[in-house]
Structures are given as C-alpha cells and as structure tokens.
Amino acid sequence: MIRTIVTPNTQTVTFNVPKDYIGKELEVIAFAKNEGTETKQLPKKEATFIALSLDTKNFKFNRDEANER
Template sequence: MIRTLITPEKQDVSIHIPENYVGKQIEVLLYAVDEINKESKPEKKKPSDFRGALNLTNEQYEDFQNHLKDIRNEWNNDI
C-alpha cells in the first residue's frame, strides 16, 4: 500500500503506478484533509439523551415494563 499527502500546485496531478500494481484493481481517493478533520468527531451521546425517546402512552409503557419483567424472569427458569 502506498499512502502520501500532496499539496497540488494546479488542478492536474499525475501519479506513477508501481509495476506490481499494474493489472490489479486499485482505489484512488481524493479529499481535502481539513474536510475530514471537521467531520470526524461525532457528538457523543449520553444515556440521558434518550430519555423519553419512545414516546409511549401509559398503557404502552405498562405493557413494555411487564414484557421486560417477563423476559428477565425467563433467566431464572430451568431449561
């Protein structure tokens, strides 16, 4: 693998392909490094950010809680 950074002086750039790459499929990427640095830091979420995300009615909430209790109790059952 060959990786290098360049700062082009004009719009055209020529690259030399090593002999052992001839006949192989290669990938060429072009992006400005400063664009990647701006996008690479996603905002970290805290568990509290998800509070109320389900927007359940009281009945749906009770059903959900009962379901959770049921599946947790399954761990105590002998197989």
Template sequence: MIRTIVKAKKNYLTIPLPNEYVGKQLEVIAFMLEDEADVPQKEIQKATFDAVSLDTSGFKFNREEANER
C-alpha cells in the first residue's frame, strides 16, 4: 500500500508505482485535506524509558557467554 500527501501544482498528477503494481487493479482516491493552517499539529512526544530502573554498576558483559548455544 502506498499513501502519500501531495500539493498539486497543476490539474494533473503523476504517481510512480512499484513494479509489483504493474498490471494489477488499483484504487486511487483523491480528496482535499483541510487547510494546513486549520489542522492542529500533533506534538511529537519523546519516548521515555523510565518504567524500569536497573542498577548495572557491577555488570560486566561477557561476549562468549552471550553467544553460547
């Protein structure tokens, strides 16, 4: 599936398609989005990883032990 948002500069639009779409039946839907000024922008939240706290001060990584089968 391909989803893209474009701003048309003329009254026609060319969409490049992957090779696996050639010869297949496709559905194309075009509709206007709300004006950019009217759409509230979502704030990007940074991921926090503070749910688990581990004390790793005495830990030493052993590559051989990690790769044992």
C-alpha cells in the first residue's frame, strides 16, 4: 500500500509507481485531507407524545371481562 499526500498546483497530478505494482490493477482514490471529518451540527430533537390522544373519562375497566377467554 502506498499513501502519498500531494498539494496539486494544476489539475494534472502524476506520480511514480513502485516496480512491484507494475502490471497489477490499481485503485486510486482522491479526496481532500479534511473531507469527511467535518461534523455538521444537527438540530436537537425533542420527544413529544401528542400524536395520539384518547378521551377516557367515561371508560370503565372490567377486569373479569378482560381476562375472559
């Protein structure tokens, strides 16, 4: 593996490849050194429980009815 950091002065960049890499398939990846390390400030999320609202004022719970099979 070769890791080289360059600062290009033009759009064209050239570099030498070691002899043991000649004839092999190479993958070249280029990105800015600080690319991907910048963290974006995400908006703070707050949990709310207003999506469902039930009126239970007149509801009577019958335990025997709930346990019937």
